[in-house]
Amino acid sequence: MEKINNKWMRAVLPALLIHCSIGTVYCWSLFKGDIATYMGRSVGEVEWAFSIAIFVLGMSAAFGGKFVEKDIHKSSLLSALFFVAGMAGTGFFIYQKSLLGVYISYGVVMGIGLGIGYLTPVKTLMLWFDKQKGLATGLAVAGFGLAKVIASPLMVKLLGERNGEGILVNPSNIFTMFYILAGIYLVMMFIGHVLLKKPEGYEEESVQTQKFSYRLALKNKTFIGIWLMFYINITCGLALISQEKGILAFIGFGAIGLVSSLTAIFNAGGRIFFSSLGDRMKDRNSIYKIIFISSISAFLLTIVFDGLNNSIVILVIALLCIINAGYGGGFSSLPPLLSDRFGLDSISTVHGLALSAWAIAGLTGNQLSAFVLDKTQSYDMVLYVIMGLFAVATLISIFLVKPEKVRLQSEAKEQIVVDVKKDALI
Known part of the structure; x- marks a missing residue:
């Protein structure tokens, strides 16, 4: 047990697993055109799903900070559930050709998972890396930035071949991709949730947390x-x-x-x-x-x-x-x-x-x-x-x-x- 009870296994690895999952929100440009084509909507209409996701990310972080402060295990699990449910729901509502459903699932539900998940590992990292707080947060947030580089090839593979006009040969791949990704990210975020742990001996100062x-x-x-x-x-x-x-x-x-x-x-x-x-x-x-x-x-x-x-x-x-x-x-x-x-x-x-x-x-x-x-x-x-x-x-x-x-x-x-x-x- 001692081998995994260190800052790399209890802070850096779980932070990367969580951030590399939620950071795939920035892959939106890869498939927004495919969603619009499948649903018979304009790209401009579909684009609002991404804008809503980023807005909800920021606002859920703004109002969810105290919740994260109190219990990182509950917040990391909640983040995983909301993010994965939002991603799977997006696939379902694309299949149903429901634009409102995509707004709710990708924008609101997944957005809540994004905001809570973005916050959750940060304090834990700074506690483990007391003298190198910048390096710690940099490593975690780098996962958010690298997610696009890592996930893009997989998404392109899952979307499959395109015809001469750039349209998917098999349009059903667009919603199938979301189901597969939801399963992958559920595993990654759940492992991150299990591993994430603050240093031994640290106790929350609940009075300060409650009276912020x-x-x-x-x-x-x-x-x-x-x-x-x-x-x-x-x-x-x-x-x-x-x-x-x-x-x-x-x-x-x-x-x-x-x-x-x-x-x-x-x-x-x-x-x-x-x-x-x-x-x-x-x-x-x-x-x-x-x-x-x-x-x-x-x-x-x-x-x-x-x-x-x-x-x-x-x-x-x-x-x-x-x-x-x-x-x-x-x-x-x-x-x-x-x-x-x-x-x-x-x-x-x-x-x-x-x-x-x-x-x-x-x-x-x-x-x-x-x-x-x-x-x-x-x-x-x-x-x-x-x-x-x-x-x-x-x-x-x-x-x-x-x-x-x-x-x-x-x-x-x-x-x-x-x-x-x-x-x-x-």
């Missing part, structure tokens, strides 16, 4: 600053990533699949690199400054060569890789930064609340670039808008996210501590 004040958090300037810069980073990342295929086609680069795999690797690599780099820095907020400034520099370098019209292809690919790395690094650097500012005791709760930014960004990121393109018919203008937002995020990181540690426990909690001390004196 959402009101104090939402009024705190540092938390607001972190929320805003996290929101902007996701919005900018999604705005560019959603146009990746169109931008490459615009500059005449044909190996789009190769670049997609490359940017996915940078996305996952950025999650480990930036968060582990934060372990070596005095202030983890510096990581966000590096992410924003490097992103702005990449945009400027591309624009110097007269925008996308005459840019060297390698510069455009480098820009996409840098933005993807910063996008991933923003996610993995968030929990350690929140821990530094607000303490580890209520990290699942405050982390969940911060992830509400992901919910809102999931609805605005893709739409931002689509709106700019619709109004200007210019990919260059998309670059200018995103670069401007990164500049705003840089200012927020410098002036609003203060280095001081803040308490987000309510006065009721403080009164309980005072009463305990009085009792001790008596």
